[in-house]
Structure formats: structure tokens, C-alpha cells
Amino acid sequence: MFHVEKMKADDFPFAVQLANTMNWNMTEDDFKFMMNLEPQGCFVQFNGNQRIGIATTISFEKAGWFGNFILKEDARGKGAGTFLLKHAIDYLKTKKAETIGLYAYPQLVKFYQRFGFEPDIDFSVLKGKATSPATHKPLREAEKSDIPEIIDLDGKCIGANRKKLLEQILLNKRNFCFVSTENNKITGYVTAKVYDEMAEVGPLICHANRQEAAALLLKNILNRLNGLDVFMYVPKKEKPLLAMLGEMGFKEDFRVVRMFLGPAVSKKCIYAAESLERG
Numbered sequence: 001m002f003h004v005e006k007m008k009a010d011d012f013p014f015a016v017q018l019a020n021t022m023n024w025n026m027t028e029d030d031f032k033f034m035m036n037l038e039p040q041g042c043f044v045q046f047n048g049n050q051r052i053g054i055a056t057t058i059s060f061e062k063a064g065w066f067g068n069f070i071l072k073e074d075a076r077g078k079g080a081g082t083f084l085l086k087h088a089i090d091y092l093k094t095k096k097a098e099t100i101g102l103y104a105y106p107q108l109v110k111f112y113q114r115f116g117f118e119p120d121i122d123f124s125v126l127k128g129k130a131t132s133p134a135t136h137k138p139l140r141e142a143e144k145s146d147i148p149e150i151i152d153l154d155g156k157c158i159g160a161n162r163k164k165l166l167e168q169i170l171l172n173k174r175n176f177c178f179v180s181t182e183n184n185k186i187t188g189y190v191t192a193k194v195y196d197e198m199a200e201v202g203p204l205i206c207h208a209n210r211q212e213a214a215a216l217l218l219k220n221i222l223n224r225l226n227g228l229d230v231f232m233y234v235p236k237k238e239k240p241l242l243a244m245l246g247e248m249g250f251k252e253d254f255r256v257v258r259m260f261l262g263p264a265v266s267k268k269c270i271y272a273a274e275s276l277e278r279g
Contacts (some may be wrong), residue, residue: 002080004087007035007042007054014044015054018070026068034058034067034277037164041091045071045084052080055088058278063160063265064097067277085115089261099262103233103276109257117259122236123273128250130199130225139220142170142177142189149186150179157205157269165278166203169193178220180206180213190217191274192225199225201232204272211240214270222248233273241270 007015012028019026034042038058045053053071057064066088071080092100101120104112109119142150147170151163169175169191180188188206192199201221206214218241222230234241236255256276273279 002045002047002083004043004045004084006040007031007044007056009035011044011051011054014051015068018054018072019068021073022070024068030277031056033168037168037278041088041095043084043087043091045080045087047075047080053084055084056277057088057092058165059092059095059097060160060162060165060279061096062098063158063279064092064095064100065277065279066092066100066102067275069102081111089115097262099260099265101258101260101265101279103256103273104259106255106257109259112259115261117261120258120260120264123233123256123258124236124242124252125254125256125276126230126232126234126242126245126250127253128230128245128248130222130228130230131248132223132226133219133248136219136223137216139178139180139216141224142179144171146177146179146186147171150177150189153186153189154203154205157207157271158266160265162274165274166191169274176221176224178217178224180210180217188213188217188270190221190272192221192230194225194228198229198231200275201225201230202272203274204232204270206270208269210270211238214238214241215244218245233276235271238270238272241272 012031015031034056041057043055052075055069056067155161174194177191179186190204192201
């Protein structure tokens with residue numbers, strides 16, 4: 001008999017082991033981070049008393065995001081995935097989410113379409129070594145006093161309030177954030193979450209049709225990360241950015257499809273994802 005429980009700290013080893021069967025390179029700290037952000041929205045699925053799957057979600061007021069979702073291989077194809085996905089969707093709807101997003105491997109698009117999710121755009125998951133660009137205009141690093149303006153810009157661009165996520169990233173002294181400005185107003189920003197020997201770049205938010213500003217933000221953050229292995233998640237439609245990153249040695253590791261249950265978000269800006277788990 002399937003049932004779902006809220007994830008607890010003693011579930012972390014199982015979650016890490018299961019997630020990394022997909023080469024996601026996750027640690028217990030990743031699940032602690034998700035639990036801090038959405039303590040009621042991280043789940044473990046059971047068949048009887050045996051753990052068989054995990055799912056994580058995060059709510060941003062009108063928008064929700066469905067993140068880690070994986071079952072043990074011998075539990076697949078028996079209705080367990082449907083059971084867990086519906087549980088996660090129901091949770092986000094109780095949080096008043098009017099739209100729910102996720103990133104799907106291409107082979108799973110039809111599975112999610114069965115539940116009303118529709119494809120939006122394709123993203124490249126890029127991997128490379130951060131290097132210092134030969135020439136770039138230096139931008140300033142964000143200060144604590146910039147956080148409200150960054151959150152406001154982010155919300156206007158994607159139509160969701162990601163304050164609880166962005167504050168956690170921006171207040172962590174290990175991380176970096178650069179901003180672009182016009183007339184003393186912030187018009188774009190990029191962050192990097194730094195781990196031991198690697199970093200994730202994102203989110204990147206920039207006003208629409210400002211490809212040069214977006215490229216400059218990326219050059220500044222990659223210069224700051226010089227020498228680290230870097231992952232980032234860039235829409236396939238952002239061809240100038242992808243071309244620039246390709247020249248810097250970044251290569252596509254794999255591709256995902258962004259899907260939404262409800263109206264699509266992040267339509268009015270240049271956007272690179274914060275992560276595959278949180279949009």
C-alpha cells in the first residue's frame with residue numbers, strides 16, 4: 001500500500017542515495033536546504049514500510065515548483081509515480097499555486113502531459129570550467145542593501161515572489177552576486193552558489209532584449225569563479241549567450257524541457273534558472 005510522509009532528517013541518506021542513482025551529485029546539505037525553504041513540501045513515498053521514492057517542491061505564492069522526483073527502479077511502472085506526483089501537486093495547490101513548473105527529461109514529457117503539464121521551452125544544462133574572460137567591463141557585486149530591489153526585479157520578470165529563496169542565496173557569504181544598473185536602478189543580476197570545488201550559476205535575470213548586459217553579468221560572475229567547475233541552466237532560445245559560453249569552453253551536458261501546469265511564467269526577461277529543483 002502506497003503512502004507519502006513528509007521528509008525528515010533521517011530520510012536524507014536514502015534521498016541522497018536514490019537521487020545519485022541519476023548522477024545528480026546531491027548531498028544531505030541539498031535536502032537540508034530544501035527542507036529549510038519548504039519544510040512541509042518535501043516528501044518520501046513508502047510501499048508498506050519500505051521507502052521507494054522522493055519528491056521535493058517549493059511554493060512562491062502564485063507559483064509552485066516541482067523539483068526532485070525519483071523512484072527506486074523496481075517500484076516504477078506500478079502507479080507509484082502517479083501517486084507521488086498527484087500528492088505533490090495537491091500540496092502546491094493548498095499553497096495557492098496558480099501555476100506549477102518543472103523541468104522534465106525529454107523522454108518524460110508525455111508522462112507529465114498526462115497530468116496537464118504543457119511544454120514551454122527547452123533548456124541546456126551546461127557544464128564547464130570557469131575562466132577569467134580576456135576583457136570585460138567590471139560590474140559591482142551586490143550589497144545587502146540591494147536585496148529588496150533584486151527581489152522586486154525578479155518578481156516583476158517572472159511573476160512570482162521568490163523572496164525566501166533569494167534571501168537564502170544572497171545572504172550566504174560563500175555565494176556571489178553581480179548587478180547591472182542604469183540610472184542607479186538595478187536592471188539585471190546574476191548569482192552563483194559556491195560549494196567545495198564547484199558552483200551553480202543562476203538565477204540570471206535581465207530586462208528583455210539586453211543580451212549584452214546579460215553577457216556582461218555572466219562574464220563577471222565567471223571571472224569571480226575562476227577555476228571552479230560550473231553548472232548553469234540556460235534556455236536554448238538564448239543563442240547569443242550559448243554561443244559566448246561555448247567559446248568559453250562550456251558544453252551541453254544534457255537537455256531538459258520546462259513545463260507548466262497553468263500559465264507559463266518568466267516570459268518578460270532574459271532568464272537562466274536557479275536550479276532544476278527550484279526553477
